Amino acid sequence: MHPAPSIILFTALSGLGFGLMIFLGIDPPSKGGWVMAVFSAMALTLACVGLLASTLHLGHPERAIKAFSQWRSSWLSREGVVAVATLGVFGAYAGLIVVFGVTVPILGGLAAAFALVTVLCTAMIYAQLKTVPRWNQPLTPVLFVLFALAGGALLAGKVSLSLWLTAFLAAAQVLAWVQGDRAFAASGTTLETATGLGALGKARLLEAPHTGKNYLLKEMVFVIGRKHSTKLRVIALVLLAILPLALGLVFEVKHMLAAVIVLSHIAGLLVARWLFFAEAEHVVGLYYGKR
Amino acid sequence: MTTLPDKTEKSLGLAIDLDTCVGCHACVVSCKEWNTGAYGAPLADTDPYGADPSGAFLNRVHTFEVKQPDQPAQVTHFPKSCLHCKDAPCVTVCPTGASYKRVEDGIVLVNESDCIGCGLCAWACPYGAREMDPVEKVMKKCTLCVDRIYNDNIPEEDRVPSCVRTCPAGARHFGDFDDPTSDIFKLVEKRGGIDLMPEQGTRPVNKYLPPRPKADTTPQVDVLGPLLDVSTQDAGGFFGWLDRALDKI
Numbered sequence: 001m002h003p004a005p006s007i008i009l010f011t012a013l014s015g016l017g018f019g020l021m022i023f024l025g026i027d028p029p030s031k032g033g034w035v036m037a038v039f040s041a042m043a044l045t046l047a048c049v050g051l052l053a054s055t056l057h058l059g060h061p062e063r064a065i066k067a068f069s070q071w072r073s074s075w076l077s078r079e080g081v082v083a084v085a086t087l088g089v090f091g092a093y094a095g096l097i098v099v100f101g102v103t104v105p106i107l108g109g110l111a112a113a114f115a116l117v118t119v120l121c122t123a124m125i126y127a128q129l130k131t132v133p134r135w136n137q138p139l140t141p142v143l144f145v146l147f148a149l150a151g152g153a154l155l156a157g158k159v160s161l162s163l164w165l166t167a168f169l170a171a172a173q174v175l176a177w178v179q180g181d182r183a184f185a186a187s188g189t190t191l192e193t194a195t196g197l198g199a200l201g202k203a204r205l206l207e208a209p210h211t212g213k214n215y216l217l218k219e220m221v222f223v224i225g226r227k228h229s230t231k232l233r234v235i236a237l238v239l240l241a242i243l244p245l246a247l248g249l250v251f252e253v254k255h256m257l258a259a260v261i262v263l264s265h266i267a268g269l270l271v272a273r274w275l276f277f278a279e280a281e282h283v284v285g286l287y288y289g290k291r
Numbered sequence: 292m293t294t295l296p297d298k299t300e301k302s303l304g305l306a307i308d309l310d311t312c313v314g315c316h317a318c319v320v321s322c323k324e325w326n327t328g329a330y331g332a333p334l335a336d337t338d339p340y341g342a343d344p345s346g347a348f349l350n351r352v353h354t355f356e357v358k359q360p361d362q363p364a365q366v367t368h369f370p371k372s373c374l375h376c377k378d379a380p381c382v383t384v385c386p387t388g389a390s391y392k393r394v395e396d397g398i399v400l401v402n403e404s405d406c407i408g409c410g411l412c413a414w415a416c417p418y419g420a421r422e423m424d425p426v427e428k429v430m431k432k433c434t435l436c437v438d439r440i441y442n443d444n445i446p447e448e449d450r451v452p453s454c455v456r457t458c459p460a461g462a463r464h465f466g467d468f469d470d471p472t473s474d475i476f477k478l479v480e481k482r483g484g485i486d487l488m489p490e491q492g493t494r495p496v497n498k499y500l501p502p503r504p505k506a507d508t509t510p511q512v513d514v515l516g517p518l519l520d521v522s523t524q525d526a527g528g529f530f531g532w533l534d535r536a537l538d539k540i
Contacts (some may be wrong), residue, residue, distance in 0.1 A: 001414075059408015059428025066384035066405055070293045076411055077386035130380065130491055133419045188490045189417070191355075194487040196367055196499050197309075201359040206366060209319070209351035212344050215422040219410065283488070284419035287353055287371065 002222050003277035006056040011122055012273045013052025014083070015144060016266070017043050019152025021090050025112030029157075033098045040094035040213050042155065044087065049134040051083055075128055077119035086114035119148040126276075133183035134280045139176040147269060152260055154244075163248045166265070170241035174270060177233060184281055184291075189285045205289035213238065221290045225278025232275050242266025293385045295378065299397035302468040303435055304375050304496035305455065306475050306484055310503045311462035314368030318454035318463060322350040323374070326431075330438045331403045332520035335426035342479055347422040347457035349373070349433045352456055367502055370463070372454070373433035374487065374495030375399050381412035381421060381432075389430075396467075398437055399498060403429045417491045440465075468496055 009260035020043040030033040040155070055061040070077040092113035096102045126135040146169040153162035189207075192198030225232070244261045249258055285291040305441055327334045336346030350372040359365040377390075379399050382390045389405035390412050392398070399442030400413075406429040413421040413430060422431045436452035440444065449456055455463040466475030478484075523534045 006296065054317050057409070059410075060406065060422065063387065063405065063407045066388070067407060067409075070386050070388050073294045074386045076384065076409065079456075080386065087487045119340040125384075128384070131415060152483040160535070168295060189488055193488050193490060195355055195367070196487055196501060197355060197357045197367060198472055200357040200367075200502065201362070202363060202438045205353065207314075207354035209371075210348075213343060215413070215425070216419045219413065219423075220419075282414070283417045283491070 001280045001282060003225065003274050003278045004057050006053045008270065008273050008277065010050045010054035010267050011144070012050070012266075013046045013053065013124065015022070015119055015148040016151040016155060016269070017046030017048070018052060018083075018086060018118050019148030020046065020155045021086065021115040021152070022112045023109040023152050023158060024150065025090065025093065025110075025115065025155035027156075027158075028097055028103060028108060033101055037098045039088070039156065040098065044091065044094075047083070047087060060079050071264060075124040079125060082114060082118045082121055086111060086118050089114055113130075116145065116148075119145055130187075131283050132280050133187035133189070133246055133283070134180040135238075135276075136187070137183060139172060139181055141177060141266040143172050143176050147272075151265060151269060154258075154265055155241070157258070159248060159253045159258065159261075163245055166241050166244055170237060170245075173237070173240070180279075184283075189283045189286070191289075194283070194286045200279060205287075208288060215282055217288060217290070220282035221285045221288065222278055223291075225275055226281075229275065229279050232271060236268050236275060238268070240272055241266050243268075293382050293390055295382055295386050295392055299377075299393070299469075300317040300395050301470070302375075302377070302397040302496045304397070304468055304475075304498070305372070305435075305452065306464040306466075306498045306500060307370055308462040308464070308482075308500040309367050309369065310500060311460050312352075312370060313460045313462070314352055315459065316352050317355070317457050317459060318370055319348060319350050319352055321453045321457035322370070322433075325436060325439070329436075330434050331401075331431070332424055332429060334431060335424050337425045340477050345425065347424045347431050349420075349431060361484055364501065365505070369456070371418060371420070372497075372501070373399060373435075374418060374497040375433075375435065375485035377494035378492060378494060380415040380417075382417045382492060384411045386411070387429045398435045399432070400434055400437065401432055401481070403427070406430050408489050417488050417493065418495075432457075435465075454517070468498070 024039055029039060043082060055064055067077055071081050093104060093107040095109050096104055120141055123141035127140035130136050149166035150162055150169045151166055152225050191203045191241060195203055197203045243264045247257060247261055281291045301343060323334055334347050336344060338344050342372060350370060353369045353371060354371055355367050356364045357367060372507060375397055379392055381400060382392050387405045387407055389402045408423060408428040410423060421430050424431045440450050442450060446468050451465045455465045464475050466473045468476060470476055479498045482500040486495050489497060526534050
């Protein structure tokens, strides 16, 4: 699949923002209003920038309001609805703490729950697609949630919890890669089922329907990701988990070191998310003899 | 509403005969022509006369070769357009309600004024039946020529999808798959029409009629060969004499 920067920023940044909201909602910083103000601003900014980035790839962003209507069937619509609800509830909760110094734990719990559901909905946009076997597995939502939790805990300054979550995240990511590599073959979709010609023998494309490119090829056939897959996986894993874990376990984490760990984690997240899109193969490529 | 109807009153669709299709692409051209001037925004192209032409099409013809290990290869032309699935995954993923499946005839359509151009429906379709219009930035797909089949302003014989009307080989058939008395129902029954990618669970309405088995694939003895050999038997005159004289040397 074509790795559109807008979608990568959307899933990565909003995941971090909502992940941070989960921890602020459950356990707000005890040092008072100003600290909460800084953390909340960070969470809201990440989530809002991510959501705005998602509108960049739309053909008609001016009609985006219509996307809140189909929550009965569409994970994308659900994601929009729950994301806005989360922003509202979290905004009210954080506002009460910052402005009036009043902490309402129920509101915080609700904000955390909504934030978690938002991340799940984001993941389901991709996990629901049978046409992309690599994404169509239960590990996809698990991975998105672990990304949000590990990143959120890190941003919230809960270092030891974050390191544990990062270890789980790394394990889930490796498992998802291994399973993902087998997913296309396991889906059972081949050129023979795609054309229905399997009974006559082994099929191959003789002539493509057109000599130039088209929307389908631009959007759903992308080979650079798979070509460098192994290298990118190692880079992602080192930045995402191995470096933060090594630093966190060897040294006592103070502000400067925490910043290094955060930056490394985010860089790893972006590489992993780029790869999530770039190495995924869509079954439509079979019709073009490309994947 | 992007939830799918439990049942549609009809299931209009196409049966495509892979045995008959000659791969002339006439259906591709007529589809493009009709849908550029009819329903919704024109079906646009970018750089159509330049070095890198590209554009949105609702129907495309692929050509595949099928081969058994020790048999000659068989070529099959393969037109592909929206299959108007009963469990259309493109419809349920749509966040705005722009994509819908009609209760009255089962046609899957896009309401272009509601489409935000997010492209998720094209990702959800396993068949590559949806393409984003490069100019209008809304999703385009086969409408089963909904603006022809019910159109009282055109002659009755034209009230079929443009691709069906134009096919010179008669490889495309249109009708109601829910009606056991319809020609298309009987045709699909008789020829063993198949679903594409049944494992994707989309339950397509359109059916493909597989190529008929070749009657005889044993290597042929060339009976005409000897008769077509160069003969100088009747040559007369100087060259006839030369021919005979040279034969004797």
